[in-house]
Amino acid sequence: MISAAVLITSLLIAINASIGGTFLVLRRMGMLTDAIAHAILPGLVIGYLLAESRSSPLITLFAAATGLLVTLLIYWLNKYLNVWVEASTGMVYTSFFALGILGVTLFGENADLDTDCILYGELLWIPFRRPLSGTFLDFAPWAVWQQLMLLGLWAILLLPSWPIWKSISFDIDFARTQGLNVERKNVQLLALVSLSTVWSFEAVGAILVMGFMLLPAATAWLWVKRLEHMLALSIALAALSAIGGYVLAWWINLDPSTTMVLVSGTFFLLSLLWQRKSTLRVG
Amino acid sequence: MKIEPIVDVHNLTAGYRRRPAIWNLDFQIQEGKFTGILGPNGSGKSTLLKCLLGQITPYTGYAHLWGQKVDRVRHRIAYVPQKESVDWNFPATVLDVVLMGRYRPGRFWQRLGKKDKEAALYWLEQTGMNHLANRQIGQLSGGQRQRVFLARALAREPSLLFLDEPFAGVDAGSAERILHMLKLLIEQGKSIVMVHHDLVSAGKILDDAILLNTRLVASGPVSEVFNHENLSATYGSDLSILSDVIDLVTRNPGRFKDPRNQKS
Numbered sequence: 232m233i234s235a236a237v238l239i240t241s242l243l244i245a246i247n248a249s250i251g252g253t254f255l256v257l258r259r260m261g262m263l264t265d266a267i268a269h270a271i272l273p274g275l276v277i278g279y280l281l282a283e284s285r286s287s288p289l290i291t292l293f294a295a296a297t298g299l300l301v302t303l304l305i306y307w308l309n310k311y312l313n314v315w316v317e318a319s320t321g322m323v324y325t326s327f328f329a330l331g332i333l334g335v336t337l338f339g340e341n342a343d344l345d346t347d348c349i350l351y352g353e354l355l356w357i358p359f360r361r362p363l364s365g366t367f368l369d370f371a372p373w374a375v376w377q378q379l380m381l382l383g384l385w386a387i388l389l390l391p392s393w394p395i396w397k398s399i400s401f402d403i404d405f406a407r408t409q410g411l412n413v414e415r416k417n418v419q420l421l422a423l424v425s426l427s428t429v430w431s432f433e434a435v436g437a438i439l440v441m442g443f444m445l446l447p448a449a450t451a452w453l454w455v456k457r458l459e460h461m462l463a464l465s466i467a468l469a470a471l472s473a474i475g476g477y478v479l480a481w482w483i484n485l486d487p488s489t490t491m492v493l494v495s496g497t498f499f500l501l502s503l504l505w506q507r508k509s510t511l512r513v514g
Numbered sequence: 515m516k517i518e519p520i521v522d523v524h525n526l527t528a529g530y531r532r533r534p535a536i537w538n539l540d541f542q543i544q545e546g547k548f549t550g551i552l553g554p555n556g557s558g559k560s561t562l563l564k565c566l567l568g569q570i571t572p573y574t575g576y577a578h579l580w581g582q583k584v585d586r587v588r589h590r591i592a593y594v595p596q597k598e599s600v601d602w603n604f605p606a607t608v609l610d611v612v613l614m615g616r617y618r619p620g621r622f623w624q625r626l627g628k629k630d631k632e633a634a635l636y637w638l639e640q641t642g643m644n645h646l647a648n649r650q651i652g653q654l655s656g657g658q659r660q661r662v663f664l665a666r667a668l669a670r671e672p673s674l675l676f677l678d679e680p681f682a683g684v685d686a687g688s689a690e691r692i693l694h695m696l697k698l699l700i701e702q703g704k705s706i707v708m709v710h711h712d713l714v715s716a717g718k719i720l721d722d723a724i725l726l727n728t729r730l731v732a733s734g735p736v737s738e739v740f741n742h743e744n745l746s747a748t749y750g751s752d753l754s755i756l757s758d759v760i761d762l763v764t765r766n767p768g769r770f771k772d773p774r775n776q777k778s
Contacts, residue, residue, distance in 0.1 A: 257604065257605075393625065395617055397606070398617055401604045401611065402614070405595060405666070407569060408591070409615075409617060409670075410589070410618075452605060455605050456605055456606075457610060458604075458605050458610070461605045
């Protein structure tokens with residue numbers, strides 16, 4: 232059975248993830264998604280314990296804040312203590328993840344959280360998550376509203392100051408000498424990436440969310456020579472992978488988020504073979 | 515009438531992670547001059563440049579531009595970084611990069627207009643890069659990359675231009691073009707501060723020099739500060755090239771004027 236709600240949700244998740252992914256790939260910060268996706272676990276646990284319900288906005292808030300905290304921690308360790316980005320990423324997110332697992336184990340029984348659903352997500356349950364039931368917004372599942380909000384936030388963040396995002400992504404030191412508030416823009420970007428990860432991983436899990444973020448952007452980079460085109464192609468590829476993956480999942484009866492990432496990965500591989508002379512050094 | 519210095523550095527100590535790379539610098543740079551920051555590797559040239567650009571905060575002292583903090587005069591300066599400092603695989607065309615010089619902070623809606631594009635195209639033409647405007651930047655040679663960076667800086671129409679070793683790894687044709695542009699700027703009354711490596715060319719092209727070896731060795735007109743004592747204090751005394759440089763400067767004073775004869 233094809234569910235319109237699942238299809239639309241995954242389409243929006245894929246599109247939002249690919250926007251953040253475009254900037255992460257360009258700035259060699261791809262692994263950050265993985266770090267955020269794992270490190271938000273303690274935030275989820277704390278949020279859950281405080282809210283005592285799975286759909287409370289408090290959980291999102293705590294998780295997203297933890298994601299942002301982790302990114303900033305990685306950044307500070309690198310900047311002020313001169314720890315390699317790779318090393319500080321590995322240190323910070325594994326510690327946070329371990330802390331989260333500890334929380335789940337200690338409080339998991341009465342918290343209805345389990346590690347499986349955190350790692351693999353549950354896209355097919357999306358239509359049944361309706362905390363807004365009874366209100367006029369009930370015609371679409373909560374996840375759709377989340378993703379629409381996120382899309383709106385991306386638009387507000389990127390559209391008015393698009394040239395600045397270009398300048399910062401290309402040459403952050405030059406942007407700084409221009410007097411642009413680089414640090415603020417960085418935090419804004421990372422906050423949205425963090426929020427995007429939190430809201431996506433409920434559906435697709437902590438591991439596959441990285442594929443949603445990075446694969447379309449990395450594929451697009453192989454084909455374009457302007458950032459505008461990269462972003463547009465990245466969004467298009469994300470949408471195509473979501474639809475293609477959903478149809479494939481329905482056809483051979485698999486979990487849709489898995490097939491979506493597989494389709495996305497196939498696009499990347501084909502592009503790489505086609506382009507031969509690769510410009511990509513994802514790091 | 516006393517001339518206000520364009521750059522005023524006083525008791526400046528700065529570095530990274532509490533380890534100073536430059537100590538107690540005191541010097542001034544005059545308006546309208548082509549000034550070089552010279553010194554061996556590890557002498558703190560880049561640290562000094564970062565202080566002047568406000569990229570790092572000094573431990574003691576200050577580096578003022580036009581008597582103010584750099585944050586208040588950013589619209590009047592521009593910067594040409596080393597071309598190795600960015601990833602040239604970035605998806606942008608030559609024109610995109612030059613347009614990046616046009617952004618100014620402050621407004622909410624910060625899209626660029628027709629005027630900005632015209633200015634960018636003008637500076638591309640001036641640097642001899644207009645035929646490459648739509649090329650992806652990764653396909654440029656080293657010299658062309660440096661010219662794109664120069665065009666991006668000049669698109670800001672600065673009164674004071676900072677450059678970080680603009681001639682490193684640049685072919686002769688591009689180097690000549692860049693030098694020509696810099697000389698034009700000086701003729702138009704702009705000021706240039708450049709971190710530079712090559713002593714021989716420094717003697718030919720610069721007005722003033724700041725000799726640096728973690729501490730200030732000397733600063734002033736090239737014809738005055740380029741002597742054996744200063745250069746060996748900067749670079750160490752065993753450089754045979756030093757005497758050649760001094761010869762060159764004393765034999766070809768070129769456009770250097772004795773500051774004592776200058777009217778002000």
